[in-house]
Amino acid sequence: SQQGEEDPQALSIQEGENATMNCSYKTSINNLQWYRQNSGRGLVHLILIRSNEREKHSGRLRVTLDTSKKSSSLLITASRAADTASYFCATAPDRGRRALTFGSGTRLQVQP
Amino acid sequence: NAGVTQTPKFQVLKTGQSMTLQCAQDMNHEYMSWYRQDPGMGLRLIHYSVGAGITDQGEVPNGYNVSRSTTEDFPLRLLSAAPSQTSVYFCASSHRPTSGTGYEQYFGPGTRLTVT
Numbered sequence: 001s002q003q004g005e006e007d008p009q010a011l012s013i014q015e016g017e018n019a020t021m022n023c024s025y026k027t028s029i030n031n032l033q034w035y036r037q038n039s040g041r042g043l044v045h046l047i048l049i050r051s052n053e054r055e056k057h058s059g060r061l062r063v064t065l066d067t068s069k070k071s072s073s074l075l076i077t078a079s080r081a082a083d084t085a086s087y088f089c090a091t092a093p094d095r096g097r098r099a100l101t102f103g104s105g106t107r108l109q110v111q112p
Numbered sequence: 113n114a115g116v117t118q119t120p121k122f123q124v125l126k127t128g129q130s131m132t133l134q135c136a137q138d139m140n141h142e143y144m145s146w147y148r149q150d151p152g153m154g155l156r157l158i159h160y161s162v163g164a165g166i167t168d169q170g171e172v173p174n175g176y177n178v179s180r181s182t183t184e185d186f187p188l189r190l191l192s193a194a195p196s197q198t199s200v201y202f203c204a205s206s207h208r209p210t211s212g213t214g215y216e217q218y219f220g221p222g223t224r225l226t227v228t
Binding site for chain 1: 156
């Protein structure tokens with residue numbers, strides 16, 4: 001079963017608008033990561049937030065983590081057409097199998 | 113650095129055939145993983161390895177074998193291909209996590225496999 005579930009499944013916005021994607025997960029985590037996948041390509045790591053952090057920034061990306069609600073959000077500000085991609089959250093467990101579990105992704109379309 | 117490389121990029125198999133998907137990394141990463149990605153779904157972990165000589169099963173290991181004889185290489189073997197194994201396969205690698213760092217994964221470009 002998927003540990004992380006993204007919401008919404010698809011999102012279409014205009015260039016310059018902000019895009020927000022959410023991720024929920026089920027078990028305790030060591031960290032949560034967001035990845036981007038352009039069509040037909042492999043995944044690229046965007047940002048990692050540890051379980052003891054609440055917010056992290058990287059350029060136009062802002063990630064929040066609420067471990068009490070087992071949820072995270074990814075905000076892309078001032079979006080560009082080049083941000084069009086699928087975005088996945090992935091959770092790293094705090095014990096047990098040392099491998100990431102990915103959600104099903106949000107497909108973001110940014111209209112120029 | 114070439115990063116994570118995968119071969120082939122595309123492959124068509126007939127049901128019952130076997131083949132090996134190749135994966136190599138030149139970043140001296142301890143961890144390597146194989147995922148499959150099906151339409152509308154995220155990545156599902158097939159097998160992973162935390163170092164040479166050590167492998168373990170992921171979510172969907174049936175029908176696949178792996179071995180890790182070197183740090184650099186982590187081949188995935190399909191024993192007897194089935195149409196249900198039609199998918200895009202990604203290999204990934206990362207450093208061993210420590211208490212101070214997470215383990216960001218680096219992905220290869222993928223192998224698109226069709227089983228008829």
